[in-house]
Amino acid sequence: MTTPIYLDYQATTPVDPRVLETMLPYFQNAYGNAASRSHAFGWEAEKAVDAARGQIASLIGASPKEIVFTSGSTEAINLALKGVVEMYASKGKHIITSEAEHKAVLDTCKHLEKHGVEVTYLAPDSKGRHTVEQVAAAMRDDTILVAIMWANNEIGTINPVREIGALCHDMGTLFFCDATQAVGKVPVDVQADNIDLLCMSAHKIYGPKGVGCLYVRRRNPRVRLVAQMDGGGHERGMRSGTLNVPGIVGLARACELCEQELEQDAAHAIALRARFEKKVFAALDHVHVNGDEEHRLPGCSNLSFAYVEGESLIMGIPNLAVSSGSACTSASLEPSHVLQAMGVGDELAHSSIRFGFGRFTTEDEVDRAADQVISAVNKLRDLSPLYEMVKEGIDLSTVNWTAH
Numbered sequence: 353m354t355t356p357i358y359l360d361y362q363a364t365t366p367v368d369p370r371v372l373e374t375m376l377p378y379f380q381n382a383y384g385n386a387a388s389r390s391h392a393f394g395w396e397a398e399k400a401v402d403a404a405r406g407q408i409a410s411l412i413g414a415s416p417k418e419i420v421f422t423s424g425s426t427e428a429i430n431l432a433l434k435g436v437v438e439m440y441a442s443k444g445k446h447i448i449t450s451e452a453e454h455k456a457v458l459d460t461c462k463h464l465e466k467h468g469v470e471v472t473y474l475a476p477d478s479k480g481r482h483t484v485e486q487v488a489a490a491m492r493d494d495t496i497l498v499a500i501m502w503a504n505n506e507i508g509t510i511n512p513v514r515e516i517g518a519l520c521h522d523m524g525t526l527f528f529c530d531a532t533q534a535v536g537k538v539p540v541d542v543q544a545d546n547i548d549l550l551c552m553s554a555h556k557i558y559g560p561k562g563v564g565c566l567y568v569r570r571r572n573p574r575v576r577l578v579a580q581m582d583g584g585g586h587e588r589g590m591r592s593g594t595l596n597v598p599g600i601v602g603l604a605r606a607c608e609l610c611e612q613e614l615e616q617d618a619a620h621a622i623a624l625r626a627r628f629e630k631k632v633f634a635a636l637d638h639v640h641v642n643g644d645e646e647h648r649l650p651g652c653s654n655l656s657f658a659y660v661e662g663e664s665l666i667m668g669i670p671n672l673a674v675s676s677g678s679a680c681t682s683a684s685l686e687p688s689h690v691l692q693a694m695g696v697g698d699e700l701a702h703s704s705i706r707f708g709f710g711r712f713t714t715e716d717e718v719d720r721a722a723d724q725v726i727s728a729v730n731k732l733r734d735l736s737p738l739y740e741m742v743k744e745g746i747d748l749s750t751v752n753w754t755a756h
């Protein structure tokens with residue numbers, strides 16, 4: 353079997369060889385526990401963690417002490433939401449979030465609802481975006497937290513984060529931003545963007561899996577959290593557990609490379625996406641872009657192909673590693689909750705595929721991928737009586753084509 357072309361950069365990214373190289377000594381020689389204070393192995397590990405903290409903070413305009421290491425964004429989200437709810441219980445019990453958030457946020461909110469928290473789920477517009485006015489309208493006296501993601505993992509739509517953050521600061525409400533898909537891809541500055549809590553994950557930015565962090569603002573305002581993990585009191589008591597030193601070093605190197613190469617990476621991903629979409633749109637009709645073309649992550653293209661069924665299309669392109677809807681929910685055949693929230697009909701939602709382009713994608717891969725998609729869609733449409741009718745000019749607006 354030939355290796356498929358990897359076009360699933362929103363699900364995860366390959367580890368950059370430069371990141372791996374930086375990590376290796378921390379498995380082989382410098383394997384100390386960063387909390388060991390009595391010998392050189394511990395000191396060396398601690399030094400590496402300190403340097404990493406500075407590097408990571410630098411990418412997002414934070415200070416090193418504001419970084420709390422976690423096992424990734426899911427854990428950081430749990431710590432942020434549950435930690436805020438517990439700490440600020442006397443202030444209020446209302447959270448505002450979006451129907452289009454990642455399941456890590458939605459399921460944490462569902463958990464909190466069982467414990468008496470009230471959650472407002474805002475519906476995104478047809479492009480998956482929210483407005484600051486919409487958030488303002490949902491604010492209550494007892495709102496303690498707004499959780500709106502920077503960029504959506506399924507469609508790549510980017511929210512007006514800076515404006516939402518400014519609103520939260522005016523209202524004295526904390527603002528948590530899931531920036532897992534945005535950090536390293538677009539400029540993020542927690543000061544200018546008015547963010548109080550932010551999560552990121554190494555495996556989305558060419559680092560290793562299983563490591564990430566939570567940014568917790570220390571000044572104006574100082575954010576306090578109730579820890580969700582009891583133990584040795586690591587990370588200033590906010591997240592106990594022996595630090596994953598190689599992972600943290602890898603996350604930091606990944607951040608450093610993103611900081612240095614952000615513009616180049618973005619230009620590369622945008623050019624490849626444009627090349628891909630141009631080819632596909634030139635060859636196929638009835639293809640829809642899901643998301644906001646004006647405010648979209650550089651490497652993300654979520655397309656719906658009318659008159660074909662998404663799972664059949666995925667099976668028709670076995671040499672492409674892509675995802676239908678979110679990778680995290682692809683085990684179920686439910687239409688994507690994000691597309692549903694945007695008002696995309698079930699038929700088009702089922703025929704949607706997310707293509708993700710990144711640092712190591714080549715033009716040749718994009719061309720071959722586009723050719724394979726075009727050929728598979730054409731083949732499937734040749735089998736579709738409805739598409740036959742469309743070609744003959746019959747108005748199908750009143751026909752439910754999946755019923756056939």
Ligand code: PLP
Pocket residue numbers: 362363423424425426427454456501503504505530532533552553554564680
């Ligand atoms: N939030 C978003 C927007 C994501 O894309 C992901 C990854 O799928 C997560 C959270 C969860 O991140 P992790 O895999 O680090 O737990």
